[in-house]
Amino acid sequence: xxxxxxxxxxxEPLVRALLLMLLFIAGLTLAQMLWTVVIQFxxxxxxxxxxxxxxFLLEPMVSALERLHWVPRPLAILVVxxxxxxxxxxxxxxxxxxxxxxxxxxxxxxxxxxxxVRDRITALTATLESRGVSAGDYSAQxxxxxxxxxxxxxxxxxxxxxxxxxxLAQVVLALVLSLYFVIDGERLRGQFISAFPGRYRxxxxxxxxxxxxxxxxxxxxxxxxxxxxxxxxxxxxxxxGLPFAALTSVLAGVSIFIPFIGPxxxxxxxxxxxxxxxxxxxxxxxxxxxxxxxxxxxxxxxKLMSQQIGLSPVMVLAAVIIGAxxxxxxxxxxxVPIAAVISTMIAFYQLTRxxxxxxxxxxxxxxxxxxxxxEASLEPLTATAGPP
Numbered sequence: 579x580x581x582x583x584x585x586x587x588x589x590e591p592l593v594r595a596l597l598l599m600l601l602f603i604a605g606l607t608l609a610q611m612l613w614t615v616v617i618q619f620x621x622x623x624x625x626x627x628x629x630x631x632x633x634f635l636l637e638p639m640v641s642a643l644e645r646l647h648w649v650p651r652p653l654a655i656l657v658v659x660x661x662x663x664x665x666x667x668x669x670x671x672x673x674x675x676x677x678x679x680x681x682x683x684x685x686x687x688x689x690x691x692x693x694x695v696r697d698r699i700t701a702l703t704a705t706l707e708s709r710g711v712s713a714g715d716y717s718a719q720x721x722x723x724x725x726x727x728x729x730x731x732x733x734x735x736x737x738x739x740x741x742x743x744x745x746l747a748q749v750v751l752a753l754v755l756s757l758y759f760v761i762d763g764e765r766l767r768g769q770f771i772s773a774f775p776g777r778y779r780x781x782x783x784x785x786x787x788x789x790x791x792x793x794x795x796x797x798x799x800x801x802x803x804x805x806x807x808x809x810x811x812x813x814x815x816x817x818x819g820l821p822f823a824a825l826t827s828v829l830a831g832v833s834i835f836i837p838f839i840g841p842x843x844x845x846x847x848x849x850x851x852x853x854x855x856x857x858x859x860x861x862x863x864x865x866x867x868x869x870x871x872x873x874x875x876x877x878x879x880x881k882l883m884s885q886q887i888g889l890s891p892v893m894v895l896a897a898v899i900i901g902a903x904x905x906x907x908x909x910x911x912x913x914v915p916i917a918a919v920i921s922t923m924i925a926f927y928q929l930t931r932x933x934x935x936x937x938x939x940x941x942x943x944x945x946x947x948x949x950x951x952x953e954a955s956l957e958p959l960t961a962t963a964g965p966p
Contacts (some may be wrong), residue, residue: 625748629755633763634794635801636662640760655760662753673824680825681868752923781847782928785919792918797884803879804831810870813849818852818859826851830867834874887918 620928636658643654742829767786774782825849842895845867852860880891889897894914901913 607614625752626755628748628752629759631797632752632756633759634790634797635942636756636760637763637790637794638798652761655757659753659757665870676824677828680822683822700844781926782887786922788919788922788926789915792887792915792922795888795918796915797881799879799882800835803874803881804834806845806878807831807834807870809843810874811867814863814866814870815852816846818863819856820852820859820863822851822855834871841871841875883914887915889914889918889921 639658640651640654643657644650649657692954771779771783771786808827809828812827814821815821815826829847830844833847834840836843844865848867849860849864852863862962876895880894883889883894884891897913897917898910901909901911901916903909904912
C-alpha cells in the first residue's frame with residue numbers, strides 16, 4: 579500500500595502553483611502593511627533621515643580632527659558641533675534680519691509690479707486693437723491671475739510662518755539626533771559587521787565604508803554646488819546693480835537642491851525678483867542666471883561629484899541619466915552614490931585576497947583571517963559551556 583508523502587504532494591504542479599500564489603499574496607500583504615507603517619511614521623523617518631544626512635556631512639570634519647594625535651574623538655565631536663552652533667547663531671543673527679527686511683521690501687513692491695504688468699498689457703492691447711486685432715478677452719484673462727496673487731499671499735502668510743517654525747524645530751531635533759549618530763556610529767557599524775560570519779566580514783566592512791564614502795561625498799558635493807550657485811547669483815545681482823542680493827542668492831541656492839525642477843526654479847527666482855525692481859534689466863539677469871545654471875549643473879557639479887565620490891564626470895552624468903530613467907526623480911538623486919558603490923565593489927572584488935585585507939585594514943576594519951581566528955578560539959568555549 580502506497581501513500582503520498584508531503585514532499586511528493588509539493589511536487590505536484592498544481593500544488594506548487596497554489597503555493598507560489600499564496601506566497602505572492604502574502605508578500606503583497608506584507609508590503610502593504612509595511613507601506614502603511616511607513617506612511618504612519620513618515621515624519622519620524624524623515625527626521626531620522628535628516629539626522630543621518632547631517633552626520634554624513636559632519637563626520638569628515640570629526641575624522642580630520644581625530645587624526646591629530648592629541649585630539650580624542652569626544653573632543654573632536656565637541657569642537658565640530660560647537661563650530662556648527664557658532665556658524666548657525668552667526669547666520670541667524672546677521673542673515674535672518676537681512677532676509678526678513680529684504681523679503682518685506684520685495685513684497686511691498688509687488689503692487690508696483692502688478693500695476694506695471696497691467697500697464698504693459700493695456701498698452702499691448704491698444705496696439706493690437708489699433709491694427710484691427712481684438713484682444714479684450716485675452717487681456718482680461720492675463721490680468722485676472724494677478725488679482726488673486728495678493729490675497730493668496732496674505733491668506734497663506736500665517737501658514738507659511740507656522741510651517742517655517744515647525745521646520746526649524748525639526749532641524750534642531752535632527753541636529754541632536756545627528757550628534758548621537760556621530761557618537762555611536764563606529765559602535766553601531768562594528769555591531770552590524772560582527773553579526774555576519776567571519777568569512778563575509780571583509781566584504782561587508784568594505785561595502786559599508788564604500789556606502790558611507792559615496793553618500794557622504796554626494797551630499798557634500800550637493801552642498802558645495804548650492805553654495806557656488808548662490809554666490810554666483812549674488813554676484814549677478816550686485817553686478818547688475820539690483821537690490822535683494824542676499825534674499826535672491828539664498829532662495830536660488832535652496833531651489834537648486836530640488837530634483838529636476840530645481841535648476842528651473844533657481845533660474846526663475848532671480849528673474850522674478852529682478853522684474854519687481856527693474857524690469858528693464860530683468861532680461862540680463864535671466865540670461866546670466868541661465869548661463870550660470872548651465873555651467874554649475876553641467877560642468878562644475880559633475881566635477882565636484884567626481885572629486886567627492888571618485889567617479890569620472892562622464893560616469894556621474896551617465897548615473898544621473900540612467901537613474902532618472904529607472905527610478906524617476908529619486909533615481910536621479912541617488913543614482914550617483916549607488917553607481918559609486920557599485921564601481922567601488924567591482925574594483926574590490928578584482929583585488930587579490932591579500933589586497934582586500936589591506937584595504938579593509940585601511941578603512942578601519944578587521945581582516946578575515948583575524949575574524950576567523952577569533953571565531954575559532956570562541957568555538958571550544960561555546961562547545962564546553964553548559965548549564966551548571
